[in-house]
Amino acid sequence: MPNLNKNQKKAVETTEGPVLIIAGPGSGKTFTLVERIYYLITQKNVAAENILVSTFTEKAAQELMTRVSNRLHEANISFNLNEMYLGTIHSICLRILEENREFTRLKKNFMLMDQFDQQYFIYQKLNEYMELPNTELLLGERTSRWKKAEMLLKWVNKVSDEMLEVEKLKNSSDLQVKALGYCYELYQRHLEEENALDFSTIQLEAYKLLKEQPQITKQLNEKLHYLMIDEYQDTNTIQEEIIFLLGGKRQNICVVGDDDQGLYRFRGATIRNIFEFPSKFEKGKCVQIELTTNYRSHPSIIRFYNQWMEHNNWEFEGRRFRYDKKIKPREEEHSDFNHxxxxxxxxxxxxxxxxxxxxxxxxxxxxxxxxxxxxxxxxxxxxxxxxxxxxxxxxxxxxxxxxxxSNMFFEREEIRLLIGAFMFLFPQFPKVRKWNENADLVEWKMYDQCLREFATELRKPENKNLLKWCQIRAKEHLNLHTNTDYSFAGLFYQLLQFDLFNRYLEQDSYKVKDTRPVRNLALFSQLLTKFEYLHRISVFTPKTINTQITTFFNQYLRFLINGGINEYEDESEYAxxxxxxxxxxxxxxxxxxxxxxxxxxxxxxxxxxxxxxxxxxxxxxxxxxxxxxxxxxxxxxxxxxxxxxxxxxxxxxxxxxxxxxxxxxxxxxxxxxxxxxxxxxxxxxxxxxxxxLEIEKIKDVNIKKEYSFTSHINIFETCALQYKFYKEFEFSPVRQGATLFGTLVHQTIEDIHKSALRGEETNITQENVEHWFYVNYNNLVKKERVYLAPQTRQAALNQVLKYVERQNNDWSHIKQAEVDVSLVKEHYILKGTIDLIKGENNTVEIIDFKSEKKPDLIKEAEKLYHYKQQLEVYAHLVEEKTGQKVSKMHLYYTGEENSNPYVTFPKDTKLIDKTIQILDKIVKKIEGKDFSLKKRPKNHCRNCDLRFYCDAKL
Known part of the structure; x- marks a missing residue:
């Protein structure tokens, strides 16, 4: 075991029963957690799925995953870390909900809202809340609608986080409390109607599941033997309840935190959780360990912040609201100067x-x-x-x-020019914006200033092509007679063909300070696609264009400007x-x-x-x-x-x-x-x-990234430039119907397989298959806000029905559906999802569904070879994870109508190492930012939003 101090060693080796670790700043908390997980795996022979580790942020979870996998790799220990329940409490709750969705109110393809989505969701339905009695007492009468939505968001989240009884609130004699009860009840109804979740209700739904479905809780208790909760001082009421439900009778709950660093009361966190933890158990059962040696700071800095805490009064009416501890420096030579x-x-x-x-x-x-x-x-x-x-x-x-x-997003040159361009492209906006003659919004002045800045650029000779294009488009929008084939996001991607905007996309360095403009453009694309999604907009029409641009400028963009937008933060490079x-x-x-x-x-x-x-x-x-x-x-x-x-x-x-x-x-x-x-x-x-003074270097944050075949490897191999913009910089593509088609076919086949695996083959009738299909379609439409034309929808259904017909009512070969497999490599993690069917001689076979016609086996041999490589790695992962032998691998083309829909490959173990080496090279290229193209993949360009940029630059 590496150099652990006495208390760190005790924290690592005390694994049974409740443990409270008070970890002061710089005391090697993450190092100790890594060693504790390593100890459980190597000394206690604990399986990955038996460990739950909760961190405060996703970044902390990624860092912990990386450090544990590196530790295991150094010791040459093969271990499937992805089986661990590792993440924030929110992400762990979300995983539990997804694994047991049929026991919740949630349907497939539910919408997960961030804070802005949640506030905008409430804002759009605010009239319904304002019609409830006494709501003005709760939200104020003179505040703006946006502020009212912000206030209501705060209160409904508080009700969820504190698990307040809604009936009790509704029956209150206090009119504000009563209004809150009725508003919360309506909000929950809205969430259910939209098949939506916000961050607070993720936890609430998980709590309800665990309380109302004891068999699920029992299964999780049998699976989860050891729980570790980091930053416990920043947990709230409902999180504490969930942790103890998951801990079960074993009570192997280890909580780590520092009451002196409890910062999140404004989010509902309660410092009482860490103070009261020992009293949750029989007296003397909870082991308490202090990590108080600071390995980070010079002694004079430690002395300074110890003084800061000690000269303040933590006692009130005989009670002390701070754990007594004194942080001390590590034992070594230090300079005598005051740092x-x-x-x-x-x-x-x-x-x-x-x-x-x-x-x-x-x-x-x-x-x-x-x-x-x-x-x-x-x-x-x-x-x-x-x-x-x-x-x-x-x-x-x-x-x-x-x-x-710092809310500087809307002050950046590239964003102001984009807003100016949109102002120019919709010359009717200055007229239609004034829904109130007396209104004189600060945002309108900003828009006008952005337009002036854009117009200044347009007058320059080098932008004459952009000027001509903008004049044509503006005229079309002013007198629109027919539907366009684009909306705001489509216009954005068209603008990228011009030097005024595509100059921001050209960069030699990938340092954060050098990529800020391109990342801001990517963020703007995300805001545009989110607006279209929230308002169900796909194209401009003569009837709706004026309403759409008014809503975009007067509501959506205005609220974003008021609320502020965070610019890009690099997860792997905090400084x-x-x-x-x-x-x-x-x-x-x-x-x-x-x-x-x-x-x-x-x-x-x-x-x-x-x-x-x-x-x-x-x-x-x-x-x-x-x-x-x-x-x-x-x-x-x-x-x-x-x-x-x-x-x-x-x-x-x-x-x-x-x-x-x-x-x-x-x-x-x-x-x-x-x-x-x-x-x-x-x-x-x-x-x-x-x-x-010796000034140390910033420590590298080594985070292993996850890659999947479909979302990463395939995209990079198809077009490295597309990968660069969509994956590296996170530009948001305009939603494509083709993706919806394939997802719909896959999800309905998954329903069929799961029915068969439950022993309910008799339920696989045409009527039920059509019902599953349309339930999936309606939920996907609600989530993606993209629709399939009736004939396209029928074509997708026909593919599923043809698949069922071919099985001839025999489902005995289905072994497992939607199996998640992963490979933790030295520098990255590879993930995938496949179905398993029974093979000969107690083997299994892999099947991957493609919602298209079977390709020409000769003309498209390269494409098939690529799929074969993918299946070989999946086969390797299945054998590693399940211990089952894979004998064959299949591609099943649901779009094939007449001939055999299968393309079958034998599994060749010799080729797997070679295939993984090829993947290593691809990932090395991705992580080395090598996005160069030998030639454009013309077949894929016509459906790519970046084609305008590529036409201009390549």
């Missing part, structure tokens, strides 16, 4: 930006700072004008800033090379940086709850309040800055524009909570030793 300093503007001079810039430049020129990414600025918010001004100041002086959450990072303190949780500059020292503790919060907490929550409500603002404030200070490895900097209040509405900066520790700090100008 906590200040970089601040002097009172009355307003020179903060200049001081920050000069400090950074001096560290680069005189010190050991080698890459700007070694520096992170932490703010309470990155969206305010002061922070944006500093970013602009630094960028103007050639210090690039990575600040993806991009060449940039200083501007992050919120919340965003920095779990990260570490050599130099941390903490700003927002004007901040003070603020109340985070409303009167309604108090009423709900005191009268409707499942438990009595834990922390005294009027103290929570202080506790949260202290925890927030403790988290900020403890991110620093080599140098912690406190920074502000100092200000001594003149009593005229200004406040002291730094504010009172910071003064005691801030005042003794030396200015950077008085600390020459900072130039001798």
């Amino acid at each position: 906590v300093i200040k970089v601040s503007g002097s009172d009355g001079l307003g020179n903060w930006e200049e001081e920050v810039y000069e400090f950074l430049m001096s560290m680069k020129e005189k010190g050991n700072l080698t890459d700007w990414n070694q520096v992170a600025f932490l703010f309470n918010s990155v969206k305010n004008d002061k922070v944006k001004s500093l970013a602009k100041y630094l960028e103007e002086r050639d210090i690039p800033v990575y600040s993806p959450r 991009p090379s060449g940039c200083v990072s501007f992050l919120t303190i919340h965003q920095s949780k779990g990260l570490e940086f050599p130099v941390v500059i903490v700003d927002s020292l004007n901040n003070t503790p603020r109340k985070q709850y409303s009167d309604l919060d108090k009423i709900l907490q005191e009268n409707y929550y499942r438990k009595e309040p834990f922390e005294p409500l009027d103290r929570t603002k202080y506790y949260d404030f202290w925890r927030l800055y403790y988290t900020a200070y403890s991110r620093a490895q080599n140098l912690l900097v406190l920074s502000c524009q100092e200000n001594k209040s003149s009593g005229q509405g200004t406040r002291n900066v730094p504010s009172k909570p910071f003064v005691e520790l801030y005042k003794p700090l030396k200015s950077w100008r008085d600390t020459n030793y900072i130039y001798q």
Whole structure:
């Protein structure tokens, strides 16, 4: 076992029963978790499917998966990690729901909404909520409809997260509470009608499943022997309930966290979960372990943030709301200098930006700072004008800033030009936009400014072709007589043929700071396709075009501008090379940086709850309040800055524009909570030793990516350029009916197979098959907002019915349907899904369905050879996963009407290693960003949205 300290070793080897690990900052928490999983696998012989590990973010889950697989790979241990329940609590709940969907309200192809989708979903139906009694008391009368939707979103999520009893709310004598009960009931009805889930109801539906279907809970209890829950201080009420239901009678629940870093009360997280965990079990049964040795920070930084916590009062009415612990540095030689300093503007001079810039430049020129990414600025918010001004100041002086959450998306040149282009292409908008003669929206001024910026570009000689094209299109849109074959997203892809826009797509570097424009364009494409999806728009028509553009500009785009859009964040590179990072303190949780500059020292503790919060907490929550409500603002404030200070490895900097209040509405900066520790700090100008400090490099975040044949390998082999834009940069394609056709055929065949596997062959009648087909179609249409023409739909149904007819009522050969298989390689993970049928001599055969006609075996031999390679790897994975011998592999072409629909290959073990080597080369090309094309795959171009760009550039 590697170098574990005494307490880490105890945490790793204490596997039975409940365990609480209090892990301070920099204490090797992830390292300990990796070793604990490794110990369970190697010393306790625990199978992958018997382990559940919950992390706070998907990125943390990916990193953990990578580190565990690397650890196993080093020890030459073959292990199917993908069988583990590893992810966020949300993603684990989603997996449980998908595996047991028939026991829930959910139908196939349910829609999963993010926060914006959820708010827009409520906004579109807001009239129904406003018709309910007393809703104005809950949402306010004078607020905008968008703000009302935002407020309602907050309250319905709170009801889900706290599992409040809706009937009790509806019967309340408090009119606000009563309104909330009725609004929540209506919201749940809307979700069911739309076959939709939001992030809170993922957990609620999982909880209902576990409570109402004890046989499912029993199956999961029998499967899940060991649970590990990271960041337990940030779990909420319903998450705690789900964890204990999954833990079952074994109670092998290990929770890891740090009460000092509990930051997410505003999302419903409750610090009580980590404090009360030991009391959930018989006295003395829960083993409590502290990891308090900090391997990250210099002792003076540790001393500073220990002082910060200790000089605050955590006691109230005889109770203490903090675990007593003292973080200590690792035992080795350290410099005696104080690694906590200040970089601040002097009172009355307003020179903060200049001081920050000069400090950074001096560290680069005189010190050991080698890459700007070694520096992170932490703010309470990155969206305010002061922070944006500093970013602009630094960028103007050639210090690039990575600040993806600063609401700068709509200020980027490439986005403003796109908005200007759309304004130009719809010359009727200035007339139709004014639904209220008195309205004068700030967004309209922005749109007009974007139009002026675009018009300036159009006047340049190099853009004459774009000008001509735009004039023709604008005239057509103004006097539209027939339906177009495109909508907003289609127009976007047409614009990419012109140099004004396609210049952003040409880049030599894949560093985040160099790809920002192309990634912003990709994000804009996602916003356009989402709008078309939400409003069921596929083309412009003479009757609807004016309504569509009004809705797009006056509602959708306007709300996005108001709410703000985050720019691209690289999951595998949290501190991009060449940039200083501007992050919120919340965003920095779990990260570490050599130099941390903490700003927002004007901040003070603020109340985070409303009167309604108090009423709900005191009268409707499942438990009595834990922390005294009027103290929570202080506790949260202290925890927030403790988290900020403890991110620093080599140098912690406190920074502000100092200000001594003149009593005229200004406040002291730094504010009172910071003064005691801030005042003794030396200015950077008085600390020459900072130039001798060793500044560490940013650690590589090694994340293994997942690749599937259909979603990755096939696309790359078909067209590497298509892969570059759709997969690497995540451009959103305009939905294609062809995809819907194949999915529909596959899903209905899956229904047939599952019916056969349940022993219900008699249910496989034409009437039932047609019913399954149309249920799948209606749910797919609801989800994808794409329709098949009646004759196309009938063709898909005919393929399924022909398949059933060919089986001649004999389904005994079906072995398994929709089997997920995966291969964890040294540098990547390969995934796939196949069906199994029974073979001769206790073997199995693989079958992969293709919803098309059988290809010409000679003319399309290369295509078939590619499919054969794919099946060979699937065969290898099936044998690895199930231990069953694969004898044959089949392609089944459901579109083949007359001849034999099968193409069959024998399994050749000798070829599998060769095929995997080929895959290794493909993945190496993908990860090496080699998207070069020898020649265009003309057959595929006609259905590709990027064809306009390729026609212009290739």
